Amino acid sequence: MHSNHLLLEEPIRMASILQPSKPSFFPAMTKIVGTLGPKSRSVEVISSCLKAGMSVARFDFSWGDPQFHQGSLENLKTAIKGTKKLCAVMLDTVGPELQVVNKSKHPISLQADSFVVLTPDQQREATSDQLPINFSDLSKAVKTGDTIFIGQYLFTGKETTSVWLEVKEVKGEDVVCLIKNSATLDESLYTLHVSQIPIDLPTLTDKDKEVISTWGVQNNVDFLSLSSTRSAEDVRRAREYLSELGNLKETQIFAKIENVEGLKHFDEILQEADGIILARGNLGIDLPAEKVFLFQKAAVYKCNMAGKPAVVTRVVDSMTDNLRPTRAEATDVANAVLDGCDAILLGAETLRGLYPVETISVVGKICAEAEKVYNQDLYFKRAVKYVGEPMTYLEAITSSAVRAAIKVKASVIICFTSSGRAARLIAKYRPTMPVISVVIPQIKSNQIRWTVSGAFQGQGKGGGGRFGRRNLLST
Template sequence: MTKIVGTLGPNSRSVEVISGCLKAGMSGDLLNSFLSLEMFVFSLILLSYIVARFDFSWGDAEFHQETLENLKVAIKSAKKLCAVMLDTVGPELLIVNKSDRPISLEEGSFVILTPDQDKEATSNLLPINFSGLSKAVKKGDDIFIGQYLFTGSETTSVWLEVSEVKENDVVCLIKNSATLAGPLYTLHVSQIRIDLPTLTDKDKEVISTWGLRNKIDFLSLSYARRAEDVRHAREFLSKLGDLNQTQIFAKIENVEGLIHFDEILQEADGIILARGNLGIDLPPEKVFIYQKEALYKCNMAGKPAVVTRVVDSMTDNLRPTRAEATDVANAVLDGSDAILLGAETLRGLYPIETISTVGKICAEVRAAIKVKASVIICFTSSGRAARLIAKYRPTMPVLSVVIPRLKTNQLGWTFTGSFEARQSLIVRGLFPMLADPRHPAESTSATNESVLKVALDHGKACGVVKPHDRVVVCQKLGDASVVKIIELED
């Protein structure tokens, strides 16, 4: 029932690897028998429960566009659809290393953090992308530098202690030896407000070009700190026309976001708990408490909650640790809608195996609960009705049958449906199916019965519907909403 958000990057951008990720996102090849059904009225496509995340903290638009084109090819060949999430950079502090050469930092030495990005990065001098650091910190403050923040590897993450502030520069004592190597190193000062806009000019440019061109399904709003951050982002999307239905997931990454969590949740379509950053801004032993509280609030509000940083060790290893496997299971039991994989799939050595492993852990949790293998089938055009049902966390899966609608802009005719279906891919327990647009399902009750038969046949093929099970069907007949309970025969 729990979904997977996989980040595509250098090690997961070929058609072959992406196809493997899409297939690994499902519990076995459940689609073959369904696709072989010859139906006169309707054909349905089960969407994979993978959401592809494009992280614009690194890489340019051209790089991500090539990856997206490969994703489209993989989707077509694998006969699975996939939603697209654009992750903004936001007010993220970055080490600027234009040479891309590894930088060695020695314990006990000093290094200067400078806003002068024209200077070369060395073991004694690190340019950063923020001119206000010297005004935000004081002597004794801790600063963390790491690749995607905490990776668990002492050799690639470094703790600094502010020793002195000299005009715009910050002199720091290096507290552990490390080598900074790779495309992205972020800088974090615990519980210090960074005076930068949440949606930066760079973010707006990427959204209005790459995002608009590709009609993104989700926007991950990094470093959301207040409700107005979400409102500002929504206003910006609404002005772009084709992105006015794009859902905004507020990414909670620091204490300020937690303080204003309730108001952010009210404005956002969903929440992403960025536990890597939270583990730096908070004492690590406090993160799980806030995680449980945040997931509970999201569940009560009926809004999707996504948890990050669950199998960090699989970036370099084929198997997760026992603690990580338990962490995934607990996130599922707490009510997470999705697990977000970052470095594990972006630059990790085993992206396909990671998705498969996380999927198996999620499925094992579900088996342990021993829920009934029955299903709710919901006919919907916007997807909203099915999401409202999933809000109440029924113990059975919800099959959302999305009915396309014919739409015109006076220049041509198009069908809606796939966009609305893809946005259900991140909601726990909700599995969208897309009806054939050539046959409008609202035309006759016979048509509804035909698509219902296909949905039931698919449920049988998937193993979620068995003889003598009861199935709840929610559908609209004219202006009336009807709920039917069907008891299946042999």
């Protein structure tokens, strides 16, 4: 990691902390990704979320059918028209996710120091003694002493609804585990995570491909969030698949890093992907707790220097049930911005949380405060130094544009682009003002027919353009 200086402007006057923040047209440069679900899918709530600062709507296909998500998306389109706020669409794949199958949906009580059997036989009933799972090769993947975590999907951090297991014995296809803490599994969908054990399942599953080729194509999605990305090849395969589908050629692929395999291959994944999502929920299980911050800082720095968006997840879990974040969570959001992250992704907090609008509002306010003291000058010098000389023509133009805009205190930077590349490079240098990209389509003719190309798809379809870095908008 190459980060010697704190990206914080000094000195901060204590008196300024007590002064109320002034409202601004752009509440925060840092983007907020909100996951739409049961508590946040009505036109009214989505409209409030957009006004509060949500600029990307995430549709998570780990639960809910395409019809449910289509209904949410139609409501999003209505809300966009009503509020005149742009919002991009992100499709989140299921990926190689291991799940506990509880067909009866009855609560399952697990007692510490007791034993439970994980079985691939999904016909068995889920009880306190046995839990059927959707993966037949678990017995081949684990060994005695391995740690397994079972938690509610979009886990909120409550120990009463999640359980740690230790593998004690492998009996044929069954895995016998010791329960480390008492817990009650009281929902139908629980995910299972084996610490630092490779799972031999494809990253882009058949179910994912079906959703992308139908729902994704139909709605011309802006982003594909590729769950459990483990190698650059995963990203390449996903891009090839999108290219085959025609109208998703310009859909950006954000690689979601959530296990040790993804961490090991991070540099090569970053080269292939359009952006990175640091899925701290699963990463926090795969890594020792004291190592998570190191990965975040190193990964965000690498994304910054590559000029690709870094998205951080799992920052205000407690707001799923509470109106205010904890002090630690509020500090965590600010530190993520000071580290250089470009977007905050909200999961359970907006999907099924009690306060989706308040969560977006609070996170936006914290981001805005952190941005005010962000040391842009130090960052700019570091980014220019990292690129080195000779610079490419485009790097030289975009970095100079940012420097000039800051020196003359410009209100906004307007970038004319056909691919969006110039706008993304401008945003790489983190100007203190918004970047508005005006897309000029490229028109070609072979004397028989005209073709138009350029990064303009998705406009007026509930999309709203893509974000190149944290202050890139599309018009």
